Amino acid sequence: MEAEMRYVIVGNGGAGLRAAQTLRKRDPQGEITVVDREPLPCYYRMRLPDYISGWRDRDSVFVVRDDFYAENGIRFLGGRTVVEVRAGEKTMLLESGEALPYDRLLLACGARPRKLDVPGGELDGVVYLRTLEQAEDIIRRGKEADSAVALGGGLLGVEMARAFNEMGLRTRYLIREDRFWPQMLDAEGSRLVERVLESKGIELLKEEGIEEVIGEEGRMKAVRTTSGRELPAGLLGVAIGVVSNLEFLEGSGLETDRGILVDDRLRSNLPDIYAAGDAAQALDRSSGEHRIVTSWLNAQRQGEIAAVNMSGGEAVLEGVVPYNVIVIYGLPVACIGLDLPPENEEYEVLTGDYPREGKYRKLVRREGILVGATFIGEIGEARAAEELIRRGVDLSAWRDRLFLPGFDLRQLAKDANNP
Numbered sequence: 001m002e003a004e005m006r007y008v009i010v011g012n013g014g015a016g017l018r019a020a021q022t023l024r025k026r027d028p029q030g031e032i033t034v035v036d037r038e039p040l041p042c043y044y045r046m047r048l049p050d051y052i053s054g055w056r057d058r059d060s061v062f063v064v065r066d067d068f069y070a071e072n073g074i075r076f077l078g079g080r081t082v083v084e085v086r087a088g089e090k091t092m093l094l095e096s097g098e099a100l101p102y103d104r105l106l107l108a109c110g111a112r113p114r115k116l117d118v119p120g121g122e123l124d125g126v127v128y129l130r131t132l133e134q135a136e137d138i139i140r141r142g143k144e145a146d147s148a149v150a151l152g153g154g155l156l157g158v159e160m161a162r163a164f165n166e167m168g169l170r171t172r173y174l175i176r177e178d179r180f181w182p183q184m185l186d187a188e189g190s191r192l193v194e195r196v197l198e199s200k201g202i203e204l205l206k207e208e209g210i211e212e213v214i215g216e217e218g219r220m221k222a223v224r225t226t227s228g229r230e231l232p233a234g235l236l237g238v239a240i241g242v243v244s245n246l247e248f249l250e251g252s253g254l255e256t257d258r259g260i261l262v263d264d265r266l267r268s269n270l271p272d273i274y275a276a277g278d279a280a281q282a283l284d285r286s287s288g289e290h291r292i293v294t295s296w297l298n299a300q301r302q303g304e305i306a307a308v309n310m311s312g313g314e315a316v317l318e319g320v321v322p323y324n325v326i327v328i329y330g331l332p333v334a335c336i337g338l339d340l341p342p343e344n345e346e347y348e349v350l351t352g353d354y355p356r357e358g359k360y361r362k363l364v365r366r367e368g369i370l371v372g373a374t375f376i377g378e379i380g381e382a383r384a385a386e387e388l389i390r391r392g393v394d395l396s397a398w399r400d401r402l403f404l405p406g407f408d409l410r411q412l413a414k415d416a417n418n419p
């Protein structure tokens, strides 16, 4: 009888969990081990801001319960850190010194926040948000502080600002650019979001960064901004991007760039080693480039594709479409695909009579094909837009109807599925 396949997964996030579930379904006899330095069952990182601000309880942050792993015959090694991959021996080394052999290995080790590199950046009170433990630390600190600063013009920065504000702290929100999230939103879209933030009492300081964190006896008490302002604050939430967790792969022979380089089947350059999620820089067939896409949906999708290939199947990553959805004080915002096209005649940006009534709807086409979409206020079409973009659907036949009342991309996606 053939020996059972030993699958090992590093990382119990969205990618790792979905991979474990898929492997279990496809290979009922295989040995599946998931290792994570965090001791907890998989949880939704995107729910942490709502947990901090009191909108959610702790239980609702988790994707699965404690007993999920045992019930599914998955060995979960929580609270264990992988320090080395010895690809030649098909073994991983844990911090404890224990060696873990594998037949197929999935690196779903995610990313961590980029550190703020300024004087005082290590002071107590400078916080990051990636883990449940960090969220609970912020909750504790929020009870002792009066004011906070959030730094970072992306989705996580605004989530930090909102969480601080909802904890009752005087909140200043610093963004380096001249408007909110200029990488994804155009000026109209940014303005809609900024209006909501300001109406809730968040002070938005644009074109501002942090020069220095000022402290006393190891604790921060203020920040000095790049324009020279000194803002008193007991907490500084930093959200200036993420970096993939790659340190333990040094010397393994794995090819990495900003992430682990994998092809469109999520295979690395080494036999039987795959990568998925925030740690993977996967070949995007539509652009021919290797890209990191940091989203929950992408992590799940890649986890599943990797698992299918690891267990003898055939699955290929379709073109990667950036998919960002956030709800800011009840205002849903979705940015999908290429929202800010380069100034180029090839692109056509359609907005109908939006913005109106606090809502926005924008579709971007290239040679008739939908390549980007932004929805603010009403985002029910977001998934359909993602599907239409991923599949490269030509909207030319509907060009003049796209903004007529009642027109809905969901119907179009359905029709495209059943031609």
Ligand SMILES: Cc1cc2nc3c(=O)[nH]c(=O)nc-3n(C[C@H](O)[C@H](O)[C@H](O)COP(=O)(O)OP(=O)(O)OC[C@H]3O[C@@H](n4cnc5c(N)ncnc54)[C@H](O)[C@@H]3O)c2cc1C
Residues within 6 Å of the ligand: 010, 011, 012, 013, 014, 015, 016, 035, 036, 037, 038, 044, 045, 046, 047, 048, 049, 080, 081, 082, 083, 108, 109, 110, 111, 129, 130, 131, 156, 159, 245, 248, 276, 277, 278, 279, 293, 294, 295, 296, 297, 299, 323, 324, 325, 326
């Ligand atoms: C506050 C917050 C809000 C977010 N909001 C959204 C959102 O609204 N929408 C969205 O799509 N995405 C959002 N994201 C991003 C999303 O959570 C990530 O893209 C997703 O979690 C990536 O999943 P992953 O499995 O690749 O990595 P992760 O979730 O980072 O999991 C990787 C795991 O690997 C473990 N690990 C790493 N190295 C080792 C090692 N050497 N040994 C052992 N274990 C290791 C880590 O402990 C971690 O648990 C948000 C993220 C955060 C932090």
